[in-house]
Amino acid sequence: MSTEQQQAGFNLKAEGKRVLRGSSGGRVEQKVNPVEKAKGEYDVVVIGGGLAGLTGANVMATQGYRVCLLEQHYNYGGMATWFRRPGGHVFDISLHGFPVGMKKSMRRYWSQEIADSIVQLESIRFDNPQFSFETQFTREDYTNKVVEAFKLDRAHVERFYDHLRKMEYYNDDGKTIREMFEEFFPGRNDVHRAFMEPITYANGSTLDEPAITYGIVFSNFMSKGVFTFSGGTDQLIMKMRKILQSNGVDMFSGAQVERVLVENGRCAGVRVNGRDIKAKSVLSNANIKGTVLKLVGEDHLSPEFVQQAKDVRLSGSSCQVYIGIKQGEEIPFITDLLFCSTADHFTSEELCDLRTKSRTFSFYYPKTRPHLKNAGFTIVSSNNARWQDWQALDDVEYEREKNALIDRTIDHLEKYIPNVREKIDHLEASTPRTFNFYTQQVQGASFGTKFEGLDVSMKLSEQVPGLYHAGSVGIIMSGWLGTVNYGVITANKMAEYLHEAKAK
Amino acid sequence: MTDEQIKQAIIGIINDINPDEDTSNINPGERLRDQLDLDSMDFLDIVMELRKRYGVHVPDTDYEHLASLDSCVGYLRDKMAGKELVS
Ligand SMILES: Cc1cc2nc3c(=O)[nH]c(=O)nc-3n(C[C@H](O)[C@H](O)[C@H](O)COP(=O)(O)OP(=O)(O)OC[C@H]3O[C@@H](n4cnc5c(N)ncnc54)[C@H](O)[C@@H]3O)c2cc1C
Numbered sequence: 001m002s003t004e005q006q007q008a009g010f011n012l013k014a015e016g017k018r019v020l021r022g023s024s025g026g027r028v029e030q031k032v033n034p035v036e037k038a039k040g041e042y043d044v045v046v047i048g049g050g051l052a053g054l055t056g057a058n059v060m061a062t063q064g065y066r067v068c069l070l071e072q073h074y075n076y077g078g079m080a081t082w083f084r085r086p087g088g089h090v091f092d093i094s095l096h097g098f099p100v101g102m103k104k105s106m107r108r109y110w111s112q113e114i115a116d117s118i119v120q121l122e123s124i125r126f127d128n129p130q131f132s133f134e135t136q137f138t139r140e141d142y143t144n145k146v147v148e149a150f151k152l153d154r155a156h157v158e159r160f161y162d163h164l165r166k167m168e169y170y171n172d173d174g175k176t177i178r179e180m181f182e183e184f185f186p187g188r189n190d191v192h193r194a195f196m197e198p199i200t201y202a203n204g205s206t207l208d209e210p211a212i213t214y215g216i217v218f219s220n221f222m223s224k225g226v227f228t229f230s231g232g233t234d235q236l237i238m239k240m241r242k243i244l245q246s247n248g249v250d251m252f253s254g255a256q257v258e259r260v261l262v263e264n265g266r267c268a269g270v271r272v273n274g275r276d277i278k279a280k281s282v283l284s285n286a287n288i289k290g291t292v293l294k295l296v297g298e299d300h301l302s303p304e305f306v307q308q309a310k311d312v313r314l315s316g317s318s319c320q321v322y323i324g325i326k327q328g329e330e331i332p333f334i335t336d337l338l339f340c341s342t343a344d345h346f347t348s349e350e351l352c353d354l355r356t357k358s359r360t361f362s363f364y365y366p367k368t369r370p371h372l373k374n375a376g377f378t379i380v381s382s383n384n385a386r387w388q389d390w391q392a393l394d395d396v397e398y399e400r401e402k403n404a405l406i407d408r409t410i411d412h413l414e415k416y417i418p419n420v421r422e423k424i425d426h427l428e429a430s431t432p433r434t435f436n437f438y439t440q441q442v443q444g445a446s447f448g449t450k451f452e453g454l455d456v457s458m459k460l461s462e463q464v465p466g467l468y469h470a471g472s473v474g475i476i477m478s479g480w481l482g483t484v485n486y487g488v489i490t491a492n493k494m495a496e497y498l499h500e501a502k503a504k
Numbered sequence: 505m506t507d508e509q510i511k512q513a514i515i516g517i518i519n520d521i522n523p524d525e526d527t528s529n530i531n532p533g534e535r536l537r538d539q540l541d542l543d544s545m546d547f548l549d550i551v552m553e554l555r556k557r558y559g560v561h562v563p564d565t566d567y568e569h570l571a572s573l574d575s576c577v578g579y580l581r582d583k584m585a586g587k588e589l590v591s
């Protein structure tokens with residue numbers, strides 16, 4: 001039996017008992033009621049402590065509302081998470097890079113201190129059979145590199161950027177990314193690769209998504225470079241928790257929300273670990289499909305809306321390989337982010353194939369956690385993956401594919417750091433099944449939903465007044481920056497709702 | 505609050521949102537977007553700060569009234585009446 005299945009199986013056997021999900025794969029029984037200390041009523045209950053839920057909770061608290069945040073895992077952060085392993089290793093799951101806009105959002109909705117810890121990545125490298133170059137991914141430097149590598153006309157590349165910048169949600173021209181690339185760079189698979197690969201790694205999108213999703217995400221990135229949080233994900237989430245506490249938010253982890261309560265057609269609270277907590281409004285940071293179809297349930301919704309929610313497609317999932325370098329050993333500075341592939345050509349399908357030849361290496365040097373005395377070196381390899389491929393495997397095949405993934409990854413890494421194998425003392429892989437288990441994201445979706453999910457998310461409160469959603473949806477609202485900002489946008493709507501409800 | 509103070513209230517909020525912006529020479533008749541580096545999140549911040557600082561509510565259908573300083577004054581005059589400027 002695979003580890004995940006053992007974990008899932010344990011949960012089944014433990015029916016009736018509550019287990020702590022995040023804990024050593026859900027083996028620890030929950031003895032105390034995690035929401036014992038919660039009050040009976042709040043202005044706002046937030047379901048889920050991912051970046052969207054945490055940020056929404058903080059914005060509502062700073063606007064003076066009484067807020068309660070409920071998270072099913074023992075840890076906060078959702079996909080923005082990390083784990084420790086023997087040998088002093090700390091592995092970050094989703095700290096690979098985000099746009100500069102994060103600095104402003106952290107300052108505005110969290111604190112100057114958090115914003116000050118956001119630093120630019122020094123170097124990003126591309127290496128595949130079609131091209132190889134290093135860039136800072138700033139607009140100027142990246143343009144120089146693509147103009148040189150592909151012998152393009154600079155003015156034409158600038159026109160492409162301008163076109164991207166002008167795209168807006170409300171006047172979408174209906175084209176796909178593929179069509180847009182063909183229009184600007186006909187037949188140039190190499191150019192398409194350079195522009196698309198990093199975005200696929202960042203949000204799982206394929207060439208068949210609406211071009212607008214690309215326009216918004218690429219424009220966010222293509223300005224001042226790619227940024228990261230110095231100190232690591234653990235420091236960020238710890239700082240956020242402290243701020244929430246000082247703003248008076250009641251936070252409970254290990255608290256699984258089972259239902260959204262609806263009374264007289266309005267949102268009235270939640271049921272969590274068997275207990276009802278009243279709330280004037282609820283912000284769900286759980287997956288949009290799960291929120292609509294499971295937490296609310298079809299009875300409270302129009303059949304058209306239910307169908308619309310069912311039709312929302314999830315974005316892809318991921319595999320990762322976590323590589324720990326022995327204490328005392330060093331690796332040279334290669335780059336911060338390496339987009340590499342041994343596939344001759346670029347296709348969206350190849351990127352998420354079960355045995356893809358394409359991956360992103362994130363290198364974490366001691367500078368990642370400057371506050372630690374013995375901060376070491378870790379490397380995380382990520383690739384896109386399909387839930388269906390990994391779900392279809394039986395236990396023996398699953399273990400075999402996981403090990404094959406690790407082997408392929410290390411072989412690939414050896415190309416950049418010869419003999420790195422000898423320096424490694426920890427190796428571990430995660431798959432779509434792992435992401436599904438820990439985050440409860442349906443099908444292990446790493447990046448929320450495809451474009452159509454945004455409409456369902458935004459219309460939820462028309463179906464159940466007082467109930468809102470924020471979290472990765474619609475591609476443009478995914479990633480750290482997208483979800484943080486979406487949390488703010490939704491919190492603003494909730495404050496208006498609560499104000500109007502009070503006026504009545 | 506006088507019309508001049510309403511303008512100051514808006515400029516005060518913009519200064520806090522974007523400390524790097526030079527707000528000393530804003531033309532009150534021209535769209536803020538055309539003079540300053542403001543995106544849609546910045547406008548949302550103005551709305552949220554108006555609510556926080558002055559208890560003033562701007563529903564999303566009215567966001568267009570915040571386009572320029574002059575249009576802000578026209579729209580907010582009644583809503584800000586009797587309120588004190590917060591610095
Ligand atoms: C491998 C990987 C790499 C990534 N790399 C990057 C990157 O480099 N840069 C970047 O910007 N983004 C990256 N992302 C994407 C980014 O991490 C996510 O888009 C973002 O963190 C999602 O935040 P969220 O709030 O939408 O959802 P989540 O993080 O999924 O949060 C939802 C939370 O709700 C909780 N929850 C769900 N249901 C319930 C319930 N019923 N009761 C209580 N709690 C519940 C979950 O436990 C979870 O904590 C990456 C993602 C993955 C998977």
